[in-house]
Amino acid sequence: MDVTTVPRPGTAPTYRAPTERPAQAAVKVVFFVSEDWWFCLHWLNLALRLKERSHEITIICNVGSDRERIELAGFKVVPLRLDRSGLNVLNDVRIASDLVTLLKRERPALIHCVGMKPILIGTLAARFVGGIRILNHFAGLGYLFSSSHLKARLLRPLVMLGMRAAFSGHEVHLVTMNRTDRDVLMRWKLNTPEHTHVVGGTGLDLARYPVLPFPKDGPVTIAITTRMIEDKGLAGLVEAFRKVRARFPDTELLLVGKQDGRNPTAIPEEQLRAWDREPGIRWMGHVERIAERVWALAHIAVLPSRREGLPVSLLEAAACGRPMVATDVPGCREVVIDGETGLLVPLGDVQALADALEKLVGSEDLRQCFGAGARDLVERHYSLDVISDRVAGLYRTLIEDGANGETYAGAAR
Incomplete structure (x- = not known):
């Protein structure tokens, strides 16, 4: 079974987190997301597990009150003003230019983009720099893909056209959270099947979510x-x-x-x-x-x-x-x-x-x-151990393929 494939309910996964891992050189990874609070809510625990597996991670996002929390966890945060719902082309070009400068300075082996705006801007910037593996993570196919609003229906074909062009390179891989979303991306011909993966979420820390007794008093x-x-x-x-x-x-x-x-x-x-x-x-x-x-x-x-x-x-x-x-x-x-x-x-x-x-x-x-x-x-x-295994395995596959097939930025210096 491919490590990036989610087992169907009722079947047991064939992998477990190893108890010991050999020391290895840190691999630079850039996370590009829209908001610091959203990263903390959904991605921070997974990033911590990846850090334990010798990944040196930088987070690029809009910053607010959660920046300090991310930095205290041991990650570098780079502010980048991103309007996730707006259509300001000049502002998006400025963001892409700033991102190109950052990527040239950081020289990551991989950029992990989450959300529609980061995916579009991050892919174009990374391909312009060259030598960076690109993992575009669709946390969901929300407003643009599923909404019946006029704005979404007008934008959808244009964005699909742009994504087909941006995702055409062999260094670009796509990730969805479920098989139905993967089928949608395939139907839109956004990438090849071998470059499109399913990863079941960001992993849940079961220590933070124990089995709780049902309340005995009061209403249901x-x-x-x-x-x-x-x-x-x-x-x-x-x-x-x-x-x-x-x-x-x-x-x-x-x-x-x-x-x-x-x-x-x-x-x-x-x-x-x-x-x-x-x-x-x-x-x-x-x-x-x-x-x-x-x-x-x-x-x-x-x-x-x-x-x-x-x-x-x-x-x-x-x-x-x-x-x-x-x-x-x-x-x-x-x-x-x-x-x-x-x-x-x-x-x-x-x-x-x-x-x-x-x-x-x-x-x-x-x-x-x-x-x-x-x-x-x-x-x-869907536990954190299971998902961190999947994501780390996917990172390893992408980076090793890049090392074998093209020049890439490689390990942290």
């Missing part, structure tokens, strides 16, 4: 932990919850996540506060220590999203032993195995969502059964 509580944007299906969830509460009046719903004003589909804060005023609904905003402050209080996880790469929010809930309800869409169906770890419902079907939630609210036995299956799935397929 449903929770969603995500960004507060339209694509996560929040309006439909609130409508479904009203139906659930009509049958189970004591049920509660926790909306956990920040209002993402820079996203084109951000839900206005006024709407979030209006939901918060409804009986049984509480908008908690951004929360640290999700396991202790959310899943220790909640019985059921829900995510009626339009599309996901691989939903970290569900993986966290699953690791804590919580049953899940989600839409039957790419990404969600990788974690929610219908009838084993939770229940899947059709996209946009509010009544089906309400029925599934009611089924779990009304059955403690079913919650226990699905919760145990959810934890087992994460342990076997």
Whole structure:
């Protein structure tokens, strides 16, 4: 089995993190992401594991309050002002020029770009410099690929054309979080099959997400932990919850996540506060220590999203032993195995969502059964040990191929 292929649920992975690794020269890797907080949320733990495996990592991103956290973890941070939703071509050209200068100075063996803007700008800059392996990581095929908004439909063919040209070189590899997204990239002819890989997320540190007992006192509580944007299906969830509460009046719903004003589909804060005023609904905003402050209080996880790469929010809930309800869409169906770890419902079907939630609210036995299956799935397929093995193996393959087939920047000096 290729180390970059995610095993199908029900099959055991054929790799384990080795207990000892020989000392080796540090390999320079540049991570190019949009925001420092997003890197901390999804990538910091994986970067730490890669650092242990002799990777010298620099992070390029917009910087805010989380810069110090990244630097304290032992990584170099380079600020680069990136507007992830804007269409300012002159600003993007300036960013690309700054990135070219940085790459010439750092001479990394590999650049790991995450997100649409970093992928496009990072690929062009790295190819201009030359001798750098390029790993473009699609954390999800979100707004541009799946939105029906006019702006997305107009931009999609243009961006696809640009990506085909940018990804044509043999030094460019693509990564998706699930097989469906990989098939989409293949359908758009963005790269060859042998240069397109599936890696199941960024890995979950199971020590931070232990199995938690279900709350014994108080009402059955449903929770969603995500960004507060339209694509996560929040309006439909609130409508479904009203139906659930009509049958189970004591049920509660926790909306956990920040209002993402820079996203084109951000839900206005006024709407979030209006939901918060409804009986049984509480908008908690951004929360640290999700396991202790959310899943220790909640019985059921829900995510009626339009599309996901691989939903970290569900993986966290699953690791804590919580049953899940989600839409039957790419990404969600990788974690929610219908009838084993939770229940899947059709996209946009509010009544089906309400029925599934009611089924779990009304059955403690079913919650226990699905919760145990959810934890087992994460342990076997999505732990930090498993994913760091996959990513380190992919880095090694790309860099070794570069060393054998072309001049590349190589190990840190």
